[in-house]
Amino acid sequence: MKIFSLRRGFLLLEAMLAVAIFALAMLALARCVQNCLQAEKFRRTEGLAQRALANYFVQVESGSIPLTDKATEELKGAYAGMTMVMTKTDLKLTNEKDQEIFGLFDVNLALSWVESGDTITRSMKFILYPRQK
Amino acid sequence: MKPLASHFRAAFTLLEVALAVMIIGLTSIGVFGFVKSTLRGVSASVEDVEMQLEVERVVELVQEELYSLPARGQAMLTGKFFKNGDTNFDSMEWRSRGGSGLLTTAATGEYRVQIRIQPLKDDESKYEIGFWRRPALLDTAGGLVQGGSDKDETWVPLIKGAKSLTLRYWEPRLGQLVNQWQDQSSRPTFVVIGIEREGDENPYEAWLAVPSAQTQQQ
Numbered sequence: 001m002k003i004f005s006l007r008r009g010f011l012l013l014e015a016m017l018a019v020a021i022f023a024l025a026m027l028a029l030a031r032c033v034q035n036c037l038q039a040e041k042f043r044r045t046e047g048l049a050q051r052a053l054a055n056y057f058v059q060v061e062s063g064s065i066p067l068t069d070k071a072t073e074e075l076k077g078a079y080a081g082m083t084m085v086m087t088k089t090d091l092k093l094t095n096e097k098d099q100e101i102f103g104l105f106d107v108n109l110a111l112s113w114v115e116s117g118d119t120i121t122r123s124m125k126f127i128l129y130p131r132q133k
Numbered sequence: 134m135k136p137l138a139s140h141f142r143a144a145f146t147l148l149e150v151a152l153a154v155m156i157i158g159l160t161s162i163g164v165f166g167f168v169k170s171t172l173r174g175v176s177a178s179v180e181d182v183e184m185q186l187e188v189e190r191v192v193e194l195v196q197e198e199l200y201s202l203p204a205r206g207q208a209m210l211t212g213k214f215f216k217n218g219d220t221n222f223d224s225m226e227w228r229s230r231g232g233s234g235l236l237t238t239a240a241t242g243e244y245r246v247q248i249r250i251q252p253l254k255d256d257e258s259k260y261e262i263g264f265w266r267r268p269a270l271l272d273t274a275g276g277l278v279q280g281g282s283d284k285d286e287t288w289v290p291l292i293k294g295a296k297s298l299t300l301r302y303w304e305p306r307l308g309q310l311v312n313q314w315q316d317q318s319s320r321p322t323f324v325v326i327g328i329e330r331e332g333d334e335n336p337y338e339a340w341l342a343v344p345s346a347q348t349q350q351q
Contacts, residue, residue, distance in 0.1 A: 022160075029164075029167055032171075033167070033170070033171065036171060036174055036175075037174075040174070040178050043178075043182075047185065051337075051338070051339065054339070054340070055338065055339060055340040058323050058340040058341070058342045059323070059340060061342060062303065062305075062322040062323050062342060062346075062347070063305070063322070064303055064305075064308070064322065064323070077335070077338075078334075078335035078336070078338065131347060
């Protein structure tokens with residue numbers, strides 16, 4: 001009779017521990033996959049944002065978008081969900097003769113969008129001398 | 134009579150071993166599937182980046198050419214429809230004297246270069262984007278002279294698996310984008326180029342400045 005009692009199986013606690021370790025490993029793997037997918041999505045959105053900023057810069061530089069103190073625009077098409085905020089400040093610069101240089105502006109483009117609940121902003125700053133009409 | 138201890142040192146039963154092997158097998162299949170899908174994801178991502186770079190490189194080439202356009206000169210930049218069969222495709226043409234536009238520094242004289250989309254010769258259901266080049270001015274001992282014909286044209290395919298190419302031109306006098314640019318004496322302020330490849334969610338769109346247009350307007 002004693003022989004049978006010694007051939008015991010796993011305890012419930014041991015089995016639960018094994019299952020818990022396995023579940024943790026699976027969770028870590030799932031997290032890994034999720035991170036990979038998120039990184040890929042982030043890379044795409046970053047590329048899109050850079051293009052949106054570059055395209056907007058060309059439009060501002062060429063004068064097709066009028067330069068104002070502050071303008072906000074909801075972008076459309078491939079850039080849907082992104083908001084562009086343009087701000088302009090006068091640049092107070094002087095030349096080598098200490099004369100004031102007029103007509104130069106410091107322009108800031110700030111593009112923001114919401115990703116996974118967080119607002120992400122990318123910006124671009126440049127000096128502009130608007131085309132005289 | 135067998136010693137009592139040998140009965141207690143029981144090995145795993147066949148069922149236990151089979152169960153263990155099955156669990157290891159299932160886990161291995163799961164891990165293999167995960168590794169495989171990750172590798173596939175990485176490969177798709179690399180492919181996507183390469184395709185993107187290919188498109189960006191072509192767009193940069195066009196931008197370089199637009200930057201190099203001289204401020205003076207007739208028909209330095211035109212945008213018209215290129216007819217292939219019954220279909221009209223967007224195309225843009227400029228003058229180039231070797232370098233990036235011609236994709237060679239060995240060419241002499243001046244060339245007409247077009248960016249356009251056209252069907253593949255061996256499969257008309259597929260398209261490619263490339264540069265069409267044709268001599269316009271020949272380099273002779275006496276200087277540049279008019280010459281060259283469509284017989285001397287060459288085609289450089291740059292983007293395979295293209296779906297569409299759109300070209301729009303900013304007309305500053307109208308304050309809007311137009312589909313064609315036929316004014317030979319002036320330039321658009323900028324050109325909007327859209328390239329879509331098979332499988333793309335959205336076309337790649339870039340706004341390319343034409344600096345010589347600003348010079349002309351001043």
